Amino acid sequence: MTKHIDLLLTNAIVLTMDDEFHQYEPGAVAVDGDSIIAVGSDDLLKTQYAAKEITDCQGRVLMPGLVNAHTHAAMTLLRGLADDLRLDVWLLGFMMPVEREFVSPEFVQLGTSLACIEFIRSGVTCFADMYYYEEEAARATAEIGLRALCSQTVLKFPSPDADTYEQALEVAQDFIQRWVGHPLIVPSVAPHAPYTCTEGILQATTQIAASYNVPLHTHLAETLTEAENSKEEHGMAVIPYVEKMRLFDAKVLAAHCVHIDVGEIHTLCHRKVGVSHNPTSNLKLASGFAPVTGMLEAGLDVGIGTDGPASNNDLDMFEEIRLAALVAKGSSGDPTALPARTALAMGTRLGAKALHMGDVTGSLEPGKRADLILVDISPLHNAPRFRRDPEGIYAQLVYASKATDVTDVMVNGRWLMRERKLLTINEAELLAHAAAYAKKIDAFLIQREQSVLSKLIAIGGAMEQESFEVQVKVRVSDPDAIIERIEQPDLEILQQRRYHEFDTYFHFDDPAQGQLRYREDEFINEKGEITNVRYRLTMIGQTRERHFPSDVLLSRSRFIAPAIHSLRFYREYFKPKSETFIEKDRLRWRVIYQGTEFYINLDRIAQPDLGTFLEVKSRTWSLRDAENKAEIAEHLIAFLGAEMESTVTQDYVEFIEEPK
């Protein structure tokens, strides 16, 4: 008895990607409503089903749509903005400042829509997203007709869509409440990573996910630094730490899992955590080689993800699946590791299971939704075809097919693309919007990059110092005599300190940019021990912005900021033309002389070996005050027994550039 259905797809090489990797050639798939009714040989299904529509697949491969197991879709709008940089420079120097400025509901709606087009064109029917304003991502995706796990990000820092993490948690909960049960969208919550969340966030997000029975999406053990820091801070590796936080009480999708050991793999397996392996991202950011073969052997559901298009720089799952297969071989030294069939299973069924959506999508099986694609394997770059080995077709798809070979895409029983024509979205309109965004972002960054100062401000925390600087510097031959004078009762000493200072000066092409100093101050106590270290960044404007009668008086801008990143970070971010290094031992007194506060520095310049100098310094916002202080400073120098004839007007760094 024939059964009446909506659609019969015939004359295809059907790759079910089910547990037993059933293939049918020529094969057919029967679809009714949003679901697959039957999969089998052409002959059999033609006799069993009477379809309203019969589609001849012309010998193309008919397979489940690909599952992109981890991405940040809206970042299509930031693709190619900054590349070949270290993670911190890329993230803190470019992505986060731009995101702070530009990410809005409109940005997310547009960026996600662009991503959806790229997904459809390259055969992706389901993706796991993690971003801000995730409700907009969900809405755009549902309208276009793709399936997605949409995860609202929660961070301990302020983010583009939440000033506090309490607010972010609320946004996530509201979003999940509204979307749970949607036919295409599975809403979820994304505590960004253990090191960007507090313990409270980890616990709260777990509770939200568990209470709505939705997945929890996060980044785990991406870099060696993260793994090492976890051991240092929590006394345990990343996986045990989040397990202790009870994160795995939720259905977790964990991106990366690069730096995990056999025990951690066992834990992930035991707690049914899904994993997204992201080979391009891991290579491009040099995060390391994930133990993919070991995870698969342990029975983990490992999918494949592109990660965000700003760090990949595309959403091409064909590339990603191929790379997963290649990298597993190269990093293990075993050319039989991760064969094509397994790689393709990761890109389909295992990916869907990693998203905890394996009951709905990821293979062509009766009862699952009709999420499927047609791939043309006849183009020359994929010819000829050998039929000797049934595994050959997987190798063909993984090693030779391109994303552009995808011709047709169906999600939930609805065609989204036929013969490479998009059916549910206007591409040209979106591209024009994207170009307009790029123009604005370009302008923002160009403006910022115009000055070292604005680049400093962009990464946060620079404070302007008083505009006028009083500075007398004299070379001294007998430092002990100076110290004796300082200790006379005429001088009120407010504070005394000793530092060991390591200064690196960045110089730039345009002298108007001034100089940037990275200073490491070691605080030395009376016993000569280091008690503390301070890192400071000082942006020093061009000297002598104005001329004064006295050399003692200067006016130049100075911005000061705690240097929370490494010297290496600032070097790669600011790209100085050249650098100078100075090391000195500084004795510093804060004193009151003639009712006025000054700093007295007695500096022994150790590298380069320049001798010892006495400095008297003060700063003020007032010109009159500055002129007054300049006069008293000269008296103070005399009082300390130094001679004004040996006054030096240059900074130490200038000595080295133009030695006297």
Next chain:
Amino acid sequence: MTKHIDLLLTNAIVLTMDDEFHQYEPGAVAVDGDSIIAVGSDDLLKTQYAAKEITDCQGRVLMPGLVNAHTHAAMTLLRGLADDLRLDVWLLGFMMPVEREFVSPEFVQLGTSLACIEFIRSGVTCFADMYYYEEEAARATAEIGLRALCSQTVLKFPSPDADTYEQALEVAQDFIQRWVGHPLIVPSVAPHAPYTCTEGILQATTQIAASYNVPLHTHLAETLTEAENSKEEHGMAVIPYVEKMRLFDAKVLAAHCVHIDVGEIHTLCHRKVGVSHNPTSNLKLASGFAPVTGMLEAGLDVGIGTDGPASNNDLDMFEEIRLAALVAKGSSGDPTALPARTALAMGTRLGAKALHMGDVTGSLEPGKRADLILVDISPLHNAPRFRRDPEGIYAQLVYASKATDVTDVMVNGRWLMRERKLLTINEAELLAHAAAYAKKIDAFLIQREQSVLSKLIAIGGAMEQESFEVQVKVRVSDPDAIIERIEQPDLEILQQRRYHEFDTYFHFDDPAQGQLRYREDEFINEKGEITNVRYRLTMIGQTRERHFPSDVLLSRSRFIAPAIHSLRFYREYFKPKSETFIEKDRLRWRVIYQGTEFYINLDRIAQPDLGTFLEVKSRTWSLRDAENKAEIAEHLIAFLGAEMESTVTQDYVEFIEEPK
């Protein structure tokens, strides 16, 4: 004054890829005849040149064509034939048997033509080829209009186009003589690799290359095995060895260079050797990570190659350049390693220099041949475009562009593709031919794969043994008593040996396939020392193909071959269903008893521990002789004092499968 020229390409993003990476936007390129006359801004060139034809590039990227620095083009016909295998199984088990059977002038002409289409479609204008019947490759390439370094392979073994290497050398020399000076083809000679060539071949090929002043193309230091063997056999690493052979007296293009140290890099640099880095091939075959950054820093000309399409499995240089950039980061742990601009330079100018063709192609510079491509960077997978950083365009091309974005290709001033339409070749016709070849190759391999025996014969050297086997086996409790009887004068001992034998039996699904035994024989001398080791492969047909009155007599096929590969190789090649392992100590005598020759074995089965057995054996082609021997064998057993009641008819391996 305006100059009259053939063609002006205008309104492009011109990336010259010259030493200073000049860019012009909007830029123009002036072409006259086969050469580039000028490169510059649109405005300037429009005033300077009056062109017969002006092509508006519509804002596409105009850049030098890509250079594929190492491939075996004709192997397009073997693409996807066998994948996810170790190099030896892939090469000895599949590629070489198929090449022996199928490679002909027609095969090379067709395979190279297919490759040329793939090259044109993906923006490759020049490639370095190495294969057999290279004259056919050169002819096909020249007809289609691409530029190539065509290298005729020389091997110490017989090859598809030469029975001896002397003949191969002659073929190479004739080929070079005929083609030297061709406007598109640079002919050359390819001693395949140091380990597949004799010293004489290395010297003769160097001499040929040097005397015609053409490049010499070879594989160097691809695998760790090669590097280690070189040290063992020659007492030095690969590069010093070939330098000692004076190979670098020729202009060398060396593929791979994976396992080389700093000193070897220095040598390559000093001797101006060009290198082809082949990242997909190195990953897929798990050869290792080439020290690309180190080579570039040393100043070596390192190009990028796809290697052959049977091990890649395509000729897509966009993929290859991207992978080079990604792998350098991942393997070094430095995300700033091999930035996009450098990777693209490797795919163009540096590649051309590695081929010793840098004066002719590889960049857009006046005086070079007009080898150029247009790339459309407007598709969605590459949007938006940021202009802040002039390096951004390289990142866009390397990390986001696809081979399918190439729209136009010109070589030597001649258009080969316009708006994705091929102009010089009929693709459909060639594809039909390729499909016919694939069918024949499939049939050949399917036939071969049908039996374990034919797979054994395919890898060479199996010899059939006599059809009738006389075998009596009895369990003995007092081996010393047996030895005493053997040493009686009634028995003439022709030879006595002692072995330690390690047998691995492969079992297959179909019992009719018989069993395959991999045996390691340690020869033990009187002092108990190992004097020699022999590896043998024995294909044992199903027992008792006929029934005889006596259990002592058997008939089954037996093929024996020296096992020149490892157990692991045979395991991966034959893919047995299961395995059994037996270890025994064997005392063996070849004796004459009653005028008839027998083998007497006294076997102590050590693993599994089965005790000691006495075997009397003989083989013959004659049934009558076999029946006669069966009778005498029973007497011999009695003579040796063993009891026929304890006779065992099974082989040792059968004991283990079905223990008594």
